[in-house]
Amino acid sequence: MSDFLSILWTQRYMVTAVILFCIGTFSLIFNPNLIKKLIGFDLMDGAIYMMLTSAGYIEGRIAPIVTDFSATPSVETYINPVPTGLVLTGIVVSVSVTAFALALVVRIYKKYHTVYLDVIMASMKKGVD
Amino acid sequence: MLPYYQHIPFFSIVLMMIAGILTSIIRNGRAAMAVHLSAVAAILGANIVLFCNIVPTGETFLYQLGIVSHPFGNELVCGPLEVTLALTFLCVMAFCVLGGYKGIFEDIEPEKQNLYFVMCNLITASLLAMIYTNDAFTAYVFIEINTISACALVMAKDSGATLVATIRYLMMSxxxxxxxxxxxxLLYHITGHLLIIDIHEQVVHLTETGSYLLPLTVVMGLMTLGLCLKSALFPFHTWLPDAHGSATTSSSAILSGLVLKGYIVLLIKCIFSLFGEEVYRAFHVGDVLLILGTLAMIVGSVKAMQETHIKRMIAYSSVAQIGYIYLGFGLGGKAAAAAAIYQILVHAFTKPLLFVCAGELSEASGHRKQMYYLRGAGHRAKLAGIGFTVGGLSMIGLPLLGGFAVKFFLSDAALADSWRMWAALGALAVSSVLNALYYLPAIVQIWTIQDHGEDDLPTLPAVRPGVAVAVSIVSLALGSILLGVLCTPVGALISDGLNLL
Known part of the structure; x- marks a missing residue:
């Protein structure tokens, strides 16, 4: 039992990320509210970014920003900067996707006066366009 | 000093992006279309040069982007298979836009027409990037660019039906x-690399030592599932008929012919370059693809039979055709994968042909899309009728047409394996019969002469196709015929290219 708990503790970022990812996926698939679907998508992406950041973090090291120019910078001082770069790119991507999706939801709301996908589908079946 | 042609893949992608920026500031829709088409034509020319340079020697090269060198930097990879796919996609892109241009200028508000071509440019750029990239994260970024622009193409018509279709497509994507x-x-966690070649080395190492096998299975499952969701494999196809059926003609053609294929090209990269084929087979992900592929072939065709709306019928037929591609991956082995890639090429020509012709035929029938109203449409729009016939017969698998070559290659590859053979041959046979059961009545319907005593259809005038549409239909039809006639050399080209991946 204590083994399991210690694994949980050392992998805490991973575990949290997976839980958040599952919550996000669930809400993206099953929630009929379009806005909540999008929140679910952002939760999914946020979980992934947390996982990526934790992949690059090395205990006791600092961000790779050189402030002291007198000393020769050593690789041992800094964390791995690649995942941080990936997260930045990923955030840009998910911001643009979210913006596009929200604009689309606004358009749909103007046409159907609701953000519930099941209501919209039902009114489409009836032929109310 | 690099040979000049090694710069072509990079500059193709960048030129398409620049064309996207240019079209966003040009206010005139027709000028934007001219910019888009000339950019595509220029890149097509450049890629033909590239093709002539590397295909005879079978050369594959890596192109480093920026100054950061191998394990950390970003790279492009180019070989015979990549350049063949890029050439096909560029041709089809141009013909899709040409074939549906009337629809674009009718369905979209004048002040927004240039934005449609921004999306076309972005889709072309992202397709090229997905074909040429050697970096898994770059692939992801371009997947998202492709998703946004594809959704924008669907919603371009701006009716209630397209908006809802778009949001469903977007959520699935x-x-x-x-x-x-x-x-x-997760893969980055396990391997610590982003370049496909380096990841592959680590994956092989991990499977040999037997460590991290469960995470690797999860990774393969997640990446394959993600790409299947986006390329509308059964049972994730529910968004496809609405999105393809309600959009404007060009959008349907581009989505069906190209966007879905982009993700499948990425899946080929994942299977053959990233994981390696033996590893992928050892984890039995291919078997799942085989089962879903066969189901897609049958369910897609049955659903298409029940449709009376011509564009939705063609869209459901796409579900079945995507099933053929996944059947090829599921069978395993290079020969079956080569057949799947052949199907990508054939479908990239045939499906836009069917969509463009369906658009013309429905225009000749007073813009109505129900099968009933299309009676005799082939006589009113002769070229579109002939094009639809060629496309439909190719889908059924008549010899000398592209579809026949695919079915031949697939069944040839299936013979290598015992239980997979029966699944594959059975599905191919049933699906061919079902294809015939909905394409033949459609073809008969459009060539039936109107009998004014019996039906209540109004007499409509004949429609002459514009030059652009005629060029598009003739070229796409020629493409699907040539792929059927020249199946031996093209098949050899693909399997050689596949061996070099």
């Missing part, structure tokens, strides 16, 4: 790209 990214992140 977001789920797919989320899963792909999650798989990628």
């Amino acid at each position: 977001l789920l797919g790209s989320g899963m792909f990214l999650m798989g990628l992140t």
